[in-house]
Amino acid sequence: MRYVDEYRDSHIAKGILADIRRSVTRPWTIMEVCGGQTHTLIRQGIDQLLPPEVEMVHGPGCPVCVTPLSIIDRAVSIAKRPDAILCSFGDMLRVPGSSEDLFMARAAGGDVRVVYSPLDALEVARANPDRTVVFFAVGFETTAPANAMAVRQAKLQGVENFTLLVAHVLVPPAMLAILAAPGNRVQAFLAPGHVCTIMGWTEYEPITESFHVPIVVTGFEPLDLLEGIHMTVRQLEEGRAEVENQYVRSVVREGNAAAMRVVAEVFEPCDRAWRGLGPIPNSGLRLTEAYRAHDAELRFPEVVAEVPESEVCIAGMVLQGRAKPHDCPAFGTECTPERPLGAPMVSTEGACAAYFLAGRRREAVSS
Amino acid sequence: MTTPDAPALACPVPLPPGESVLLGHGSGGKLTADLIRSVFVPAFGDGELARLGDAAVVEVEGVRLAFTTDGFVVTPRFFPGSDIGALSVNGTVNDLAMMGATPLFLSAGLILEEGLPMEDLRRVVASMAEACRKAGVRLVTGDTKVVERGGADGLYVTTAGLGVVPDGVDVGPERAQPGDAVLVSGPIGSHGVAVMSRRAGIEFDGALHSDTAPLTGLAHAMITAGDLHTMRDATRGGVASVLNEIAEASGVGITTDESAFPILDPVRAACEMLGLDPLYVANEGVCVAVVAGADAGAVLAAARADPMGSAAAMVGTVEEGRGVRVRTDLGGSRPLVMLAGDQLPRIC
Numbered sequence: 001m002r003y004v005d006e007y008r009d010s011h012i013a014k015g016i017l018a019d020i021r022r023s024v025t026r027p028w029t030i031m032e033v034c035g036g037q038t039h040t041l042i043r044q045g046i047d048q049l050l051p052p053e054v055e056m057v058h059g060p061g062c063p064v065c066v067t068p069l070s071i072i073d074r075a076v077s078i079a080k081r082p083d084a085i086l087c088s089f090g091d092m093l094r095v096p097g098s099s100e101d102l103f104m105a106r107a108a109g110g111d112v113r114v115v116y117s118p119l120d121a122l123e124v125a126r127a128n129p130d131r132t133v134v135f136f137a138v139g140f141e142t143t144a145p146a147n148a149m150a151v152r153q154a155k156l157q158g159v160e161n162f163t164l165l166v167a168h169v170l171v172p173p174a175m176l177a178i179l180a181a182p183g184n185r186v187q188a189f190l191a192p193g194h195v196c197t198i199m200g201w202t203e204y205e206p207i208t209e210s211f212h213v214p215i216v217v218t219g220f221e222p223l224d225l226l227e228g229i230h231m232t233v234r235q236l237e238e239g240r241a242e243v244e245n246q247y248v249r250s251v252v253r254e255g256n257a258a259a260m261r262v263v264a265e266v267f268e269p270c271d272r273a274w275r276g277l278g279p280i281p282n283s284g285l286r287l288t289e290a291y292r293a294h295d296a297e298l299r300f301p302e303v304v305a306e307v308p309e310s311e312v313c314i315a316g317m318v319l320q321g322r323a324k325p326h327d328c329p330a331f332g333t334e335c336t337p338e339r340p341l342g343a344p345m346v347s348t349e350g351a352c353a354a355y356f357l358a359g360r361r362r363e364a365v366s367s
Numbered sequence: 368m369t370t371p372d373a374p375a376l377a378c379p380v381p382l383p384p385g386e387s388v389l390l391g392h393g394s395g396g397k398l399t400a401d402l403i404r405s406v407f408v409p410a411f412g413d414g415e416l417a418r419l420g421d422a423a424v425v426e427v428e429g430v431r432l433a434f435t436t437d438g439f440v441v442t443p444r445f446f447p448g449s450d451i452g453a454l455s456v457n458g459t460v461n462d463l464a465m466m467g468a469t470p471l472f473l474s475a476g477l478i479l480e481e482g483l484p485m486e487d488l489r490r491v492v493a494s495m496a497e498a499c500r501k502a503g504v505r506l507v508t509g510d511t512k513v514v515e516r517g518g519a520d521g522l523y524v525t526t527a528g529l530g531v532v533p534d535g536v537d538v539g540p541e542r543a544q545p546g547d548a549v550l551v552s553g554p555i556g557s558h559g560v561a562v563m564s565r566r567a568g569i570e571f572d573g574a575l576h577s578d579t580a581p582l583t584g585l586a587h588a589m590i591t592a593g594d595l596h597t598m599r600d601a602t603r604g605g606v607a608s609v610l611n612e613i614a615e616a617s618g619v620g621i622t623t624d625e626s627a628f629p630i631l632d633p634v635r636a637a638c639e640m641l642g643l644d645p646l647y648v649a650n651e652g653v654c655v656a657v658v659a660g661a662d663a664g665a666v667l668a669a670a671r672a673d674p675m676g677s678a679a680a681m682v683g684t685v686e687e688g689r690g691v692r693v694r695t696d697l698g699g700s701r702p703l704v705m706l707a708g709d710q711l712p713r714i715c
Contacts, residue, residue: 045700
């Protein structure tokens, strides 16, 4: 298939792997920030093919994993209201809240619908003027423009019953939090190619300077990842710390100006708690004053009790790259994709689920 | 890291399936298998039921009868390439064919929702009749019920089928053995993606069609061509789930090559876009066959000579061990596990 097979060519892959082996002289720890990158690395077995000096650790870039419990509980409680319709991307439905997930809310009579675009949810709102439609706006900078556009259209067209439950998070503040945390092991990043398609990479330049870490904007296909890893290893070996762009077919330094404009019009930065990482200043988005009327949290201000995360589930350590999924005592035993204890086991992008589905077990890895 | 006691795992988020039926229980994945094993099989305690084949094979006065039933609730009821009517006939015909049987008679039970357009009903019934004609089976008995508006989604169809297993044919889910070859009869994922694209309102240049079709002729040709041990209709849960069921029922391991599976380009493209793995997407006219290694070439040639099997391919081998693995193009490998429930489209 054109535009896909070119980036999965096994002969080229073997060549880049050989280049990486030639370049590396000592151990390095590299974090791939995005869950989509984790998915490809594990699914294709790329981490098994890398030289032992290159250790990949998995970052917090899985929206399903980092959406805080309190927002999921709020989504579940809204979904159960007869006057509301909750629309969401599919993989949020199985993310456990403190006592229920959205599938259970649906089994209990809640109107929960899977959509493929926020504009589909806007259509649902038009078709159901007597009920409030809540679109669960999760994700990073990548999904923010489409969500912003949907709210903007709702306001322009007077679709007052369309609202967003906003759980957007931003990548650079999370990278800063990881680098600043005591015990940090991350020496370089593969930055998320799709986030950078929207935002460009100017935000990452101060991070390379302050922390002297290489950052390579990287795509999601096997050859993208191998090339990104090779560029990162070369920077590390040469003592450079710059932002480089592997994903040239999609990303430019200044990003997508039109997308950034609509995001800036509809959303503003706010403090946000991350599941597994805790609160990070200015790491989330909320609706600006002009669009506040479409905020589901204001429309349904019911109090949701704050439930603390487990002290046993090590999701936080996994999302910071300080532990591997199979370091968790519950991994693959008490915690499986059918019965997830923590969010990274839910989505196929989650590091724990990726490890589980790829058959990485403690005994297999420690050998 | 020390391992805490199980009760110390006081995580606030363990959500087992609980005391309600979830949609995932009908996905054909692990939740479905758990439901069958924990509720249905123990209730009846019947050895043939516990065999969990596509159809039961029972002997009556020296004649081996294949007998099966299937319910059809697909939304939308008309989708690119087919509809719920043809599906309800082909699904049951194929379940019989997978046991090596010649399908003969069908029954149909229709549950209709008050207000269903008569035109839709006529269209579905005409489609069923056409499918029966193509498959060479007779629909000889039926039942109709109407429920109040809201009590069903338009119409549901249940069919049952009866066939005869010819002498000398012995095909069953537990017969795969090390050294066997694994074949698939055609391009995978087409039906599931066609239905999903219509449900999601996603258009792919009209290039996606359901593959629903009777597999009787193909199955017969393959069984005649060599020592065929196991055949499964790769419906819900896709090829991956069926391979797991075969591996488990036969107590063997299966290794497959990811690049060997035939997949149409539009299906691949749709799966890439939706974040789905085609190995888990439903089919309605594709079977997985396990064949004695020495006969693999002959059976593959026979499959390719049949119009339903022209894209048939050898995708893997049966080995000692357990579980299913898939080798990736890059040289890595991963287990192909049974999914808990339905695949969920990813966020980004």
